[in-house]
Amino acid sequence: MTKRRLAAGIGAFLLLIVTAQGAGANTSDKPKPNGRVLIISLPEITWSDLTQRDAPTIRGILDQGAVGGLTTRTITRATALTEGYLTVGAGTKAIGTGLTPILLASKGAGLEVGEKFGTGTAADAYEQRTGQSARQPIVYLGIAAAIAAQQEETYDAKIGALGDALKRAGYNSAAIGNADRTPSKSAAPEYERSLVTALMDSHGQLGGGEVGSELIEANAKAPFGLQINIDTAVSAFDDAWKPRSVVLVEGSDLARVDAYRNVVSPKQTLAITRAALRRTDAMVKKMMTKVNLERDTVIIFSPSPPSTTIPLGVAGMAGPGIDAGLLRSATTRRDGFVQLVDIAPTVLTQLGIKVPETMNGKAFTVAQTDMDANARRDFLIDSDQASQFRDSMITPVAIVFIIMIALLVVGAIISLNRPNRNQLRNLLHFGSLFTLGFVSAVYLARLFSFHQTSKFFYWLFVVAVAAIIGTISLAFYRRRANDDMLIALGLIVVIIGIDIITGGNLQFNNAFGYSPTVGARFSGIGNIGFSAISASTVIFVGFLVNRLGNERKFSRGVIIAWMILAAVLIIDVAPMFGGDVGGIIAMVPAFGLTAILLLGGRVQLRMRTVVIGALVTIGALTIMAAIDLTQPKGERTHLGQLIERVQNEGLGSFSDVVLRKLNKNIATFTGSVWVWMLPIVLGFLIYLALQARPQLRAITARTPELRASFIGFAVLAILGYGFNDSGVIVPGMMLGILGAVIIAQLALTASSSGLEETLNPESEPLRR
Template sequence: MSSTQRRQRQRRRATILALVVALALVLPFVLPLLSAVAAPAARTTASGASAVSATAASTAPTATTGAATTPAGAVTAEAPLVVIGTTGVRWQDLSALATPNMWQLAQQGASANMVVRSVRSSTCPADGWLALSAGRRAADVPMEEFGTCRDLPPAREDGAVPGWADYLGAADAASYDATPGLLGDTLAAAGVTSVAVGPGAAVALATSAGTVAGDHAFASTSSVRMGAQVAQALPGHALAVIDVGSVRDRNRPLVSVPSAAGAPTLPEEPEPAETPTLPAEEAWLLKSPERGLQVAAVDARVGAVLDAVRTTAPAATVLLASLADSGSVALMQMVTAAGPAMPTVPAGGALLDTRSTRQPGMVQSTDLTPTVLGMLGVDVPAGLAGAPFSAVEDGRSGPARVAHLVDVNRHAVEIRSLVGPFYSALVLVNLLLYGVVTLGLNRRMLDGTAARLEARGGTTSARMARALRSRRPVPLLRALRTAAVVVGAVPVATYLANLLPWWRAGSPGLALYGATVVLAVAVAAVALLGPWRRRLLAPVAVVAGLTAVLLAVDVLTGARLQVSSLMGVQPQVGGRFYGFNNSSFSLFAASTILVAMCLTDPLVRRGRRVWAAAVIAVVGVVATVLDGAPSIGADFGGPPALIPGFLVLGLLAMGVRLTWRRIAVVLAVTAVAAISFSVVDWLRPPSERSHLGRFIETVLDGGLWSVITRKAAQNLTNLFGSTLTLLAIGGIVLVVMLLTRPLRTARGRDVGGHGSYGWLTGGNTIGRIDRDAVMLRPTLVALGVTFAIAFAVNDSGIVLPAIGTSLAVPLLVAVVTGWLLQHGSVAAPAPASPEMSSSR
């Protein structure tokens, strides 16, 4: 067969493989779409109720059982929905003795921790009520002193909400496309009768014009008077929203500050200033009495409201929620719901769930708006950030369920302070490893340091100089190989450590860090001491394989290990709660590419390049589907990075040279597959969409530019303000110095074992490593392509290549040091036979 025929045959194979990969990527998402189109009736109800309510039974995660959802049209004026709002109340504040009213309601209903993250790191009372009003993150204008919030004045007699222009101005300045007044406008358009009791409730039910939709009433701080006010206001209304007050931390009071444009204000008045001026401290409304007293006062008002509801509308559904933080520290708040519109399971106990988190017992404040509208049977506006509540069966007793929610919150609180030091240590350890490999093995530097020690004189200096001049690197290489594998095992160890209840220990930080180190050493021991220990790529296969499998299993079972873990998600931040977050995606991408390298290396060495490309295609398709499927990984930025990485790896495995035309084909396949993930998700009912479908809705609503600017700003902030940038740069420098340059040099000429690192190779050039690991070079290219694109298309930017580096580079160091131990100065420089290579 001539060389021309051989090249044509390779091109045909590459084309067929690319078509098969593209079909495999798109088909899993086209088939559900076709089935959904064939059965359109599943998306509507005969009564014309909203798709959110009608399809709520499908909104619970498939991993859970016993889910019950809110029926459409269950709320009427005779059986109203009563939303009781407070701020600063957490589950650990509740007990049967101190807060009997809230405690009793929690025993009867479905409960959860609620993430109240708003525009800023901590949420003020106005922010929480605005989230209910807008269905998105919205906030009051910031105060001069961090952690201080404005008090909410009552609505005027004509229903005008004081400070509304400030809220609109703050929403316009933020990048979350919030529309304060959306809930009020929607209720008014649907003809729902509603009443707001208290200043926060007036904010929640205000229309976009700044006036309360429906009726409004003043809320007394006296529990007795509040009960009478609710009893008088509730009849004849399908929805009642009641503000029962706030709980604030000491030295974090609510401050009475007039609107920047004058109080009260309306939207047509002048633009508000960015930061209202604080009054003198003696004018502050709240001096923060003991927390227990504040919570008891809130509970008394809740009890008065519940008594009034039982008397006036015994068939009402009650939703009690704490909408904001009590100070400058972001913490999850309490929420519970009971009544016919939010049924619990027959056992009488349940956890609240929502598709925005897919974590039973964890919801977000932005879920309240679609929940309220769904209970009322009102069509939910497209583009809301949240999803309606559902109740998921929980076998615990009422007190045990509250204890569980307290434990989950404690887990989230304890991990928050440990993440920063961990990442600092991760960067330091990796850079130390890179430094030892790059500088500590440099012969010129070792000799220069030895000469300076000899010039200093002394016994100790002479002994150190002799050690540095030693030409026997075996102990050092073995130590480096072991250290590299341990460092590479740290990421997977952080997830394994979350299987342990470390947050309940007397010293949670010591317990978590200790467990992570022990587990990393254990994983490294398996990689280095197993029966496969003599194979060159064994450490990579074990560590990367375990990382990939663990993350895949975790994302398939609800991403429980990622929540409140060192390299996972922090619930208080209000980011990703399910699927692959940026850190887990980086590890998954790096580990799956490395696994593909280990699986295909022996095939390529034996000349079975087509089979190797097929294996890469299978691994790539599985990884991409797991990452991008809306019901699994739900990662919009993942497939655009994964697909080209695996396509490039497959083409290089087949020996196909990359050209601009082929690169264009790779990018086209990537674009089609990536967009299909989001479009298919968008075509589902609003209540069933993940953030992929909501992104398409945002684009159609004209919000693409705000999303781009927000993500670009975050990308630049991470690039210039994160220590992880050092990790990424250090890893790139090490790969270039240790592998890329020697491999490129070895392709051009045989340079032997000269240079600063020649003493390690026993006459072999390190560039010859690709004779024993032929897929090493293609893997470096694939990793570079994947993380370059990931850096460009994700808001976390440099974080993605940095996290990927923390896994990939140490394992590549282990490959190099392992090769040096086998073919360097400890072994005769002989060419590897096919039989020897296949065993590695």
């Protein structure tokens, strides 16, 4: 019953916002009469590959336009070429695998209708598979499999949406490329012509271009002995490049290089990559003689990453009204970064065509910068390297944090059974402070470019800073009890809080933050950051009120605690700062409950209490949504974009988002090392409740205000897990912080004499 009421409340909230925003429906200009767009695809190419020596023409186009790092991630992290092109064509993340092995063989089968296929032609095979006649010169034989595959996902990608939109507006679409790995006349041809899927319509048909076997020629020195026939490709481009046209040209030799890299040495891989890039550049140079950047738009992108790594791809755009600068979009809200889903809306926007409501991507915009072309390229290469470094460190850092908590738990159990070991208690106390300092140190490490040095110096910095924080915190404890916790927890709150206010640069490419290669978030606060700052805050205010005094109902300590809770809430959830929708749902009830308990109020778990909490949370969501919707579309957070989707597509899109996040949440139980934090800390808490209840009582006897913090923490962890797609990562970080705090407190009350003293404290217990 509670779930139904909560869902109804959220639905009512969404309908309210949709109704309020109805007058602001999306509009677009009329199509430009002679607009043309050339899309150049560079499979598996990164910014570091594009040297002036190997690709002078492509570099020249990029240098005079706007550029960015492209997140190629679709539904799966390692995007295959077909998935990349399908995503471009849908304007939404799409999956490229079919449902059976026979359908998998059709992934790259974009054929000209007259080509031989099996015992007949491609047109015959298309009609057999779809029940439709082939009315266009090129067909995609995997169209039925591609559409069926999307039904298994929650992104609801509409395959061919870009092609349909162009056709409705009267534009011609064409694709030129052929990345086959075997001659078409071989006994078992391997088709790799998935570029067709980027511009085909929803029926799997494309109006023009050249993808047949005549586009490739034999060369014994090339990967698979095949290469693009540049003259044939240029001739096909000349035929397709007419007024009101969109033409996709693929550097198909580059795709063959990536497929070939597993059988050649790293040195030879570099050599054949450079050779393929030079040939692609030569082809583009000839085509650009027919392109006028004062009228025509050129978009350059990498549809998929190399098969061995997952770096940022290349994105660039040049043409009328496009100044030199850094690309960004409403899906990233960060200068210099765009996503694969943004390409289709960009093409349509450049032509003045309305972007279909089914597309989740947003058009590229240009952010002005003082960097010249070389500096922009260096910035993107450095960002990619930082992202690769972060991705390589995210699991080791999490494992180290979990191991530290596990060691503290083992030490605490030993200490509880042997309470007279003062050295062990002192070690546990410092170890807990060191562990809390470790969280701050990981964020501070992003101030330095460790990706340009080595992992050794990274670990040296993190360990040293954690030790310094632990030592300083310990020194404050010796001056006054609980000041150690105020320092260790307060630093986490301050570091993350200031970072979010100033742009979230410590979150970006951080092992406890997010990465553009993952593509889930590019700005604001990440889920681990939310976990760290919210858990630290809710415990911090308990220690703070105890430190400042709680002699009367509205004491100075309580008022300051309320102000801190409010400030952290705003930093985390406000659209211009953290932009954390899940944070609203978790923090408003948890922080509100903590604030009431610190004041001395009593809260009972009843349906009325749950309903009031839900209504207050919905009210906070409404306020944040209203603020978000006042921002320009390019600056809106996930909440504002969700409201737009609900407005355009109905409440069904909301359920899609919920299901998608739920699936991601559940997947973390098998795909994240953070899952180990749950049995370690929860098992320890159960042990304390069963075997060390006096010591557990001693913690709240020593600091009565922690009762409020612990209750608030429980609500925070449960809701934080339930409403964030990071799943166990959220309670994992929270429990790590809680575990370190509890073990530090146990270390201070473990001796029998200390236990008796803390069970009879002079301080007044928390009001009920």
